Amino acid sequence: MDHKNKSSRAPLYEALLAYRDSKQRSFHVPGHKNGQAYRHLLEQAEAGQPPVKDIVNEEHQHNGEIQNDGGKNVNQKVERFSSVDEHGVDLESVERLSVEGAHSELELVPVRSFLEMMEMDVTEITGTDDLHHPEGVIQEAQELAADCFAAEESFFLVGGSTAGNLSLLLTVCDEPNSIVLVQRNVHKSVIHGLMLAGARAVFLQPWVDPASGLAVMPSVETVQAAVQSYPEAKGVLVTLPNYYGMGADLTPIAEVCHAAGMPLLVDEAHGAHYGQHPELPVSALSCGADGVVQSTHKMLTAFTMGAMLHIQGPGLNRSLLRQRLAMVQSSSPSYPVMASLDLARRLLHVQGANAFTAGLAAVKAFKRGLAELPRFQLLQPAQPLQPEPPAGTAKPAGMSVSAAQQTREGLTAAAKPSAAGYTAQDPFKAVIYDGAGVLSGYGLQQQLEACGCVPEMSDERYVVLLFSLGSTVQDAQHLLQALHHISSANGHEQVQSNAAPSHQLAKGSAHYISTWNNLQEKTRYSEPISFTLQPIVETDTINVPIEESAGCRSAEMVVPYPPGIPLVYPGERISTSMVARIQLLRDEGAKFHGVSDASLQSLRVMKE
Helix, strand or coil: CCHHHHHHHHHHHHHHHHHHCCCCCCCCCCCCCCHHHHHHHHHHHHHHCCCCCCCCCCCEEEEEEEECCCCCCCEEEEEEEECCCCEEEEEHHHEEECCCCCCCCHHHCCHHHHHHHHHHCCCCCCCCCCCCCCCCCHHHHHHHHHHCCCCCCEEEEECHHHHHHHHHHHEEEEEEEECEEEHHHHHHHHHHHHHHCCEEEEECCCCCCCCCEEECCCHHHHHHHHHHCCCCCCEEEEECCCCCCCEECCCHHHHHHHHCCCCEEEECCCCCCCEEEEECCCCCCCCCCCEEEHHHHHHHHCCCCCEEEEECCCCCCHHHHHHHHHHCCCCCHHHHHHHHHHHHHHHHHEEEHHHHHHHHHEEEEEEEECCCCEEEEEEECCCCCCCCCCCCCCCCCCCCCCCHEEEEEEECCCCCCCCCCCCCCCCCCEEEEEECCCCHHHHHHHHHHHCCCCCCCCCCCEEEEEEECCHHHHHHHHHHHHHHHHCCCCCCCHHHHHHHHHHCCCCCCHCCCCCCCCCCCCCCCCCCCECCCCCCCHHHHHEHHHHHCCEEECCCCEEEECCCCCCCCCCEEEEEHHHHHHHHHHHHHCCEECCCCCCCCCEEEEEE
């Protein structure tokens, strides 16, 4: 079979179709028996059960129209589907009447599409292979994924990128107290991996874009300095792109790592589509990364929790990696999720760059329309950027520094502008903000949701609108209609309700703090911080008001969510600037995980 014909196959998905069509009797798990546990209820209903509300074939969806009522209501339509199931039950023949108080078995039956999925929800039986010892269709599907994403070897993940991050750290940290150089603003799954490995993390300060105030990734100078200080480190882990789609070229960092004999690990959860189209940034693998984790479900077409781990080069112990994957992944992986990974790969393999044509057209339509709404601004790289000076070097005379950079707290030598700091923006991440200073990012998200548009996330200033290859021009038009409605609304109640954010944003980016940023001042990298599964003894801690916590060692992890990036780690000494960041995020309405006081009026710290 030639490469073209082979890549057009989806072996795992095809195996599930074959299983469904075989109509074999199931004497194995799962217990729903290909959906039979529910289908016989339909037969009972056809035989004379009382009429009930039709929940089998009823689906509600927005019709894309914004009502002129403040955006609080969006029209809905109901689509009904007719079908005859495998038992010959005409689902449309069941009378659709809602009778108050009438209950029957039919009310327990899920929608038809869910029932159909159950027919392919199988386990490790003859013909479906085994994720943890693949020899058949799963092995073939993973080999095709490696070919598609230019990896030497690819692994399917059914626990999202979290499973990939955990397995990578448990692989490189092959002895207690292993040191790993880790970008400070990482996802909490990386922290959990450090805890499971009993590792010590040297946190690398990310470079901060002076125009937006957002942290991107550590500069090559920062990585170089940390590598030289900790030559015994087991590896370097960075996140790229960040939640806002911002990034830069990883090649220089990969070269530094490899020169020191360290593998470069990349949490590329939001970059599964990178390198697949000329208008998209290059992938981490193409830059030389050794291990790359991608959330195929985020920016491609896999089901939620479907992700992949891509490997290349000799830097990782692959035998140990397979063992670690078996530890952190379920022994009963979801076959529909794995099949969706197979299908997502096939779509790229067959369509190539054309798979992104419609999605990119939708983004471009949105940006053109946004240009006609001057109130809302779009985040994008600001060029040129100044080179980063060596640590401790004073600013040369005559070097221009923006007012925002001069006043932003914590912006030090480790986070000054670098020409390589922010040079790539994911076009599918449209990051907008209210240039009028009326709405905070949180407030703008609420207004958009009221108009039927659900953003990916928001922070004090920005709203992240995530497009993908599945987006349409109609989606963009609906979004523009919502923003036009928000821009036109000038009711007293709306403006007054957002007075506080307006006051803060009017002060400029010097006071902007993102949930993505969690920076410490005065150093490019931290001293090693130990992570362990051993819980902190409560009697060794006290609660102090948040404003009095500076100088104390934290006894809990402070994690604003989304995106789940820890601001403070247990055992870490809290700085004055970090207290200010926590207070501002708290007052702007950010939610926090990991803390005993959800209101963050107080914080648990270690007794000293």
